[in-house]
Amino acid sequence: MNLTPSQQAAVTRAQAALDHSHQMNLGTATDRDLMRNVGHLEIALEAALRLIGELTEGGE
Numbered sequence: 001m002n003l004t005p006s007q008q009a010a011v012t013r014a015q016a017a018l019d020h021s022h023q024m025n026l027g028t029a030t031d032r033d034l035m036r037n038v039g040h041l042e043i044a045l046e047a048a049l050r051l052i053g054e055l056t057e058g059g060e
Contacts, residue, residue, distance in 0.1 A: 001055075008050050014044035 003011065017040040024037060 003051075007051050007054065010044075010047040014048050017041050017044040 017037075020042055021037055024033065026034075029037075
């Protein structure tokens, strides 16, 4: 499946946010670090859901 550049960027950002989340040391992370990470994951999830919507609407 071919993605547009903006769709590919959304996938790349989502993967980067998830990778960063997996690399966090929760024992030493501050509340600010955790909240920032949650914010990045939320933004990535929203972009991924938009992308899924675009792909499923285009496939009908």
